[in-house]
Amino acid sequence: MNSDLLRKVYSSESFKKNGHQLIDQLGDHIAQAFDQNRGKVINWKEPSASLEFWRDYLNHGDSELLLQEALKRSTHLHHPKYIAHQVAPAAPITVLTSMISAILNNGTAVYEMGMITNPMERIITELLSEKIGYGVQSSGFLTSGGTLANLTALLTARKAKVSIDIWNQGHSKPLGIIVSEEAHYCVERAAKIMGLGEQGIIKIPVKADFSMDTSLLEKRYKEAVLNGIEVFAIVGSAPSTATGVFDDLKTIGVFAQKYKLWYHVDAAHGGALLFSSKYKGLLSGISASDSVVIDGHKMMMMPGITTALVYRDGRTSNATFSQKADYLLEDSVDADWYNSGKRTFECTKNMMALHWFSLLKTYGEDVFDAYVTTLFDRGIEFGKIVEENPEFELAVRPMSNILCFRYVNDHVDEDALNTININIRRKLLEDGEFYIVQTKLRGVHYLRCTIMNPFTTAEHFKHLLAKILILKN
Ligand SMILES: Cc1ncc(COP(=O)(O)O)c(C=O)c1O
Known part of the structure; x- marks a missing residue:
């Protein structure tokens, strides 16, 4: 009985069958996010709701749907509207090397x-x-x-x-x-x-x-x-x-x-x-x-x-x-x-x-030049877009792909501006079309972006600013 279960665990046939399917599904996931800009970047849920979901899933969920649920409920780094933490969208070849590492486990x-x-x-x-x-x-x-x-x-x-x-x-x-x-x-x-x-x-x-x-x-x-x-x-x-x-x-x-x-x-x-x-x-x-x-x-x-x-x-x-x-x-x-x-x-x-x-x-090593140089170019380009827009203010002119800015308005004081920017970030999170983060510098609340996807363009960024102007109300 036990050995039957263990044979099932190590079945090369089911590994191959599930593995082929998995690669197809992950490939579609990349295509949807990276090539087609479709779907939300983040499907925000309160921590208690996530905990409840996964508790219930372990007991009653369909094991065949685990991947779909994981994709639906996680943050999508391959999406060009992911402009948040300094974590790379993994190059697909490194997803394959992760598999090699897992199976060899040396x-x-x-x-x-x-x-x-x-x-x-x-x-x-x-x-x-x-x-x-x-x-x-x-x-x-x-x-x-x-x-x-x-x-x-x-x-x-x-x-x-x-x-x-x-x-x-x-x-x-x-x-x-x-x-x-x-x-x-x-x-x-x-x-x-x-x-x-x-x-x-x-x-x-x-x-x-x-x-x-x-x-x-x-x-x-x-x-x-x-x-x-x-x-x-x-x-x-x-x-x-x-x-x-x-x-x-x-x-x-x-x-x-x-x-x-x-x-x-x-x-x-x-x-x-x-x-x-x-x-x-x-x-x-x-x-x-x-x-x-x-x-x-x-x-x-x-x-x-x-x-x-x-x-x-x-x-x-x-x-x-x-x-x-x-x-x-x-x-x-x-x-x-x-x-x-x-x-x-x-x-x-x-x-x-x-x-x-x-x-x-x-x-070749040019791949690292292509990636990092493009991202730094984008950070500087997006900084200029913020500078040209009087409703926004940079914390500092960006030297890299990290950009801190905030919505500003002459008619309210600093405390009120902090509250407005905190609310903007919260609404963006709940909306899920974009994912950006936030930081506090010298007591001032800023929206913080790190451009990690080389295919995030000025158009995406302008769209983000327009969305912020709608959400601020
Ligand atoms: C400058 C710097 N050092 C260290 C770290 C920590 O690195 P890790 O998350 O790989 O532990 C970070 C993470 O953002 C970082 O920005």
């Missing part, structure tokens, strides 16, 4: 379980390292998301820079990192996980354009040192999340060098610009960093989650999790490169290298 941490992915990770990160401008000592790996990659890089930084061996001995010494107040919240979370506490996160205010005010670095650093904090790292954002504005990576690099700090660049969003002939200047100065994080599932068309973490000196990353203090620093950069689990948080991870490798092999 966990990658040790060479025997990563005989294809460990070499692929090395090749991919060598390419990124070359683009960053690192030398021969560089190395890197792939890991599960920007959050984890930033934490890993900061752990490496602590190991490399702090005078005591905290990994093995613990610490009571106050330690600190420097970061812009606009950096992604995961940097602060990483610092807190590392026990740095509130005082150990030295937040640098931003300038009017929301980039780190580097003129304050000296003063804030010296204050921290006077307060007994051993500052070991500084983080640049390329760009920061809310506004898509890039920090001045060159100036931060010079500062890091002066005080011998570890220089980490969180390029989770903008790292793909390494491939853009038009916009790579925004990353100018990145070659002076010690480590860089680049998300594949943001600006490189891959499914979540896959992140490259690249180090200027790979030996430092060999030491991150080493139980014996620093012994690996004696080793060459090549030491054990094929057992990536020694350098990653994960023990088992999915075969994410397949996404990067298949995109590169099938379309």
Whole structure:
């Protein structure tokens, strides 16, 4: 009886039959959203209603209809009216590589379980390292998301820079990192996980354009040192999340060098610009960093989650999790490169290298240039449309595909404007034709768009603005 059930689970015949059907249905889903602009982007339901639906479905729903229900009830990233979070519409080829990863399930941490992915990770990160401008000592790996990659890089930084061996001995010494107040919240979370506490996160205010005010670095650093904090790292954002504005990576690099700090660049969003002939200047100065994080599932068309973490000196990353203090620093950069689990948080991870490798092999690196450059062009174009429209106001002129703006009206005060913009966003969500998000900057409520679909056009955007003018009432 049990073995019959298990035979059914592993039936290759039903896998093939269901699989063919599934690919057809998913292909139709892409066509409907991507090519025909049909259907809603989001079919909004209150959380309690969703919970009730799925509870009931588990008991009474038709298993044959699971895919239809999942499609109907999720948010459609392939739709050009999806202009919301920084998550890519996955390139279909990476949906296929996800299937390969799932069926092979080779966990990658040790060479025997990563005989294809460990070499692929090395090749991919060598390419990124070359683009960053690192030398021969560089190395890197792939890991599960920007959050984890930033934490890993900061752990490496602590190991490399702090005078005591905290990994093995613990610490009571106050330690600190420097970061812009606009950096992604995961940097602060990483610092807190590392026990740095509130005082150990030295937040640098931003300038009017929301980039780190580097003129304050000296003063804030010296204050921290006077307060007994051993500052070991500084983080640049390329760009920061809310506004898509890039920090001045060159100036931060010079500062890091002066005080011998570890220089980490969180390029989770903008790292793909390494491939853009038009916009790579925004990353100018990145070659002076010690480590860089680049998300594949943001600006490189891959499914979540896959992140490259690249180090200027790979030996430092060999030491991150080493139980014996620093012994690996004696080793060459090549030491054990094929057992990536020694350098990653994960023990088992999915075969994410397949996404990067298949995109590169099938379309060449120009595919990353085409995608990221188009999206940045669109962000700047949509910014101009907002600027030309007196009923709207930008938070800052966009440098990227992230755009924050709001509806404005001379006759009401700031509080009322905040309420109007909060309501606009809520009505857009309930309507579902477009999906955008929101953010608060210096106490002001903004509508926030990230253009992730290269086929979102100015016409879509103008239609969104027209719709907002109707919904504001
Ligand atoms: C600049 C930046 N860093 C890190 C992250 C976190 O990345 P992940 O969602 O891959 O953990 C984000 C996510 O939006 C981000 O924008």
